[in-house]
Amino acid sequence: MLYKVAKTVVAILLFPLFRIKVIGKENIPKQGPVLLCSNHISNFDPPVVGITSTRDIYFMAKGELFEKKFLGTLLRGIHAFPVKRGLADRNALREGLKILEDGHTLGLFPEGTRSKTGEIGKALAGAGFFALRSEAAVVPCVIIGPYKAGSRLKVIYGKPMDMEKYRSSKTSAKDMADAIMKEIKSLKEKYIEETTLLDK
Template sequence: MKFYIFARTVVKGILKVLYRVEIKGIEHFPKSGGVLLCSNHISNLDPPMVGITCPRPVSFMAKEELFKAPVLKWVLPHVRAFPVKRGMSDRGALRTGLKVLKEGHVIGLFPEGTRSKTGEVGKGLAGAGFFALRSEAAVLPCAIIGPYKPFGKITVVYGPPIDFEEIRREKRSAEEATEVIMSHIKKLINDNKG
């Protein structure tokens, strides 16, 4: 945890020099309990940007290949990231994610699975819906509004938790649950552009 706080402080210092960071909706963030934080994905800088603006420590799922890179294989576990195999159902990563949520922590996910080259919100993958349905965590939409231009403005918007009670009760599919999450992210972007 000490390294997480240290890394967050360093990254925050760098990003706040490079960009004018505006945070909206921080009051919507639950102070305790498991939180599934779902955001759009426009840049490799999204995870650190969410990490420095989120009021609680965040665990991110990161593609397995990153854990093989010389420095990252040490850094990533120390900043609470855990690996996921892309392009397949990774049961180990799903179990880890559910455990993190059950223990009352925050998981940060980019449901699209990859960066949007156009800046438009793409289709979300079923993983986000899986976590939303299989846990009792609060599901919080987040929008990152850019672009990441040096000294430009980046807005990070946290929306109110999505009411998942009925969706869980109706036993909707993971794909349908993800669609609900993505629609909330799109609305946050549309409501906060400009």
């Protein structure tokens, strides 16, 4: 209940503020586990992905935010769960896998930190871990800014990756994460190319 109320309120605020345009949301599977992986350019990214996705999304959040009881309860109410940054947090890994096993959607930013330049950076191994250890559909997403009032913010969802070749081989978590970031980068380049052609 809290998630739906929060999603509605945030959507009312952010859609007109950033003139958000959503492309490809039909690529998000309607059922079954989904690992949704996006580039990371702003603190607004989690709520923007949350309001543009057709599925409810579970996100990791900094563990220290959960130390205060009220805030921790609120965050869990909007489907966030704690992770210890800079560490291999086994509890967070287990909770993420459980979310996928239960058929939900887990949202990740494989870079692990915001890009200061807006360019797509290198991935940490976490996204690869979840992709390989679950049966989730892996959906790439790219956010194209800037986050500026009155500007046009684009959120583009690509088709699920073909995971069979990765899961049937001895792909490492880091290589899998790199492959996911490559898909995100290709999605951005494809969109920009198509937009340029339409403008000519």
